[in-house]
Amino acid sequence: MKILISADMEGATGVTWPADVLPGTPQWERCRAMFTSDVDAAVRGFFDGGADEVLVNEAHWTMRNLLLEQMDERVRMITGRHKSLSMVEGVQHGDVDGIAFVGYHAGAGMEGVLAHTFLANSITGVWLNDVRASEGLLNAHVVAEYGVPVVLVTGDDVACEDALGYAPGALKVAVKDHVSRYAAVCRTPTRTAADIRAAAKQAAELAVRHEPFQRGPFTIAVEFDAEHLAMACTVVPGVSRIGERKVAYTGATMYEAIRTFKAVTTIASAAIEEQYG
Known part of the structure; x- marks a missing residue:
C-alpha cells in the first residue's frame, strides 16, 4: 500500500497568522516544527495501519517548509516548486492507493483560518462547475x-x-477551531499528533485504488479583487472575462483544468502591485 500526503501549512497546528506561514519570518521558523509534527504523525499513523510506502509532497508556498530531519526515517518527500501537478504531485504514476490532505484550509471567500485559494489574497472566489471551491475540492477532483x-x-x-x-x-x-481569519482555538502539538496518528491508522483501511474516471468537462471561474487582474489572465488561451473582475475557462479533464488554473494564478500574481494590488 502506498500513501501520498499533500502537506499544506495554513491548516497546521498552532497556525493562525500570516507570519506563521511566510517563509523567512521568525514565526514561520517556529511553526515549521508544528507543521512537521502534524505531517510526521500522519506518516507514522499510515505505517501503523499497514502502509508499505508513504510519500509526502510539500504543497505550501516555496514548498520547502517541512523539517525532513525530524520525520520518520521510512518516509520519502518531494520538496521544491515547479511540479506537473503542484499540490498533488506524485499521484499520476499509477501506484498510489490513497491520499491525505494534511494542513488544509477553507477556500477564498469562505470563513476559515487563513482561508484562500492558491493566492494568499487577491482572489475572492473560485467556482468549479458553479460550486464554490477550495484547494481540497479542486485537488480531490484531480486525484479522482x-x-x-x-x-x-x-x-x-x-x-x-468543507x-x-x-x-x-x-x-x-x-x-x-476557527474564530476568525486570523484567530483560532488551538490544540497542543502533543494532542494533535496523537489525534492525527490515530486517524491515519484508521484511514489506511480506506486506501483502495479504484478505476480512474472522468467527470468533465470542468468549468472554473475565478473572481479577483481588482479589474486589471482579470484582464491580465485573458492572455492564457481559453480564458475569457465573464465579468469586470471575473474570468472563466473550461477543461475537458481536471488535469487540464488544474494546469490552466495554475497558469491563471501565476499570471495574476505577477500582475499584483505592492501597494494597490
Whole structure:
C-alpha cells in the first residue's frame, strides 16, 4: 500500500497568522516544527495501519517548509516548486492507493483560518462547475482521475466541514477551531499528533485504488479583487472575462483544468502591485 500526503501549512497546528506561514519570518521558523509534527504523525499513523510506502509532497508556498530531519526515517518527500501537478504531485504514476490532505484550509471567500485559494489574497472566489471551491475540492477532483481516494483531511474545523463535500468518507481531524481569519482555538502539538496518528491508522483501511474516471468537462471561474487582474489572465488561451473582475475557462479533464488554473494564478500574481494590488 502506498500513501501520498499533500502537506499544506495554513491548516497546521498552532497556525493562525500570516507570519506563521511566510517563509523567512521568525514565526514561520517556529511553526515549521508544528507543521512537521502534524505531517510526521500522519506518516507514522499510515505505517501503523499497514502502509508499505508513504510519500509526502510539500504543497505550501516555496514548498520547502517541512523539517525532513525530524520525520520518520521510512518516509520519502518531494520538496521544491515547479511540479506537473503542484499540490498533488506524485499521484499520476499509477501506484498510489490513497491520499491525505494534511494542513488544509477553507477556500477564498469562505470563513476559515487563513482561508484562500492558491493566492494568499487577491482572489475572492473560485467556482468549479458553479460550486464554490477550495484547494481540497479542486485537488480531490484531480486525484479522482487517477483512481485515488482522499482518505484523511486535517486542518481547522471549517476545512474539515468543507471536506464533507468532496471526501465524505475520509477521516477528518480538526487541529484548531476557527474564530476568525486570523484567530483560532488551538490544540497542543502533543494532542494533535496523537489525534492525527490515530486517524491515519484508521484511514489506511480506506486506501483502495479504484478505476480512474472522468467527470468533465470542468468549468472554473475565478473572481479577483481588482479589474486589471482579470484582464491580465485573458492572455492564457481559453480564458475569457465573464465579468469586470471575473474570468472563466473550461477543461475537458481536471488535469487540464488544474494546469490552466495554475497558469491563471501565476499570471495574476505577477500582475499584483505592492501597494494597490
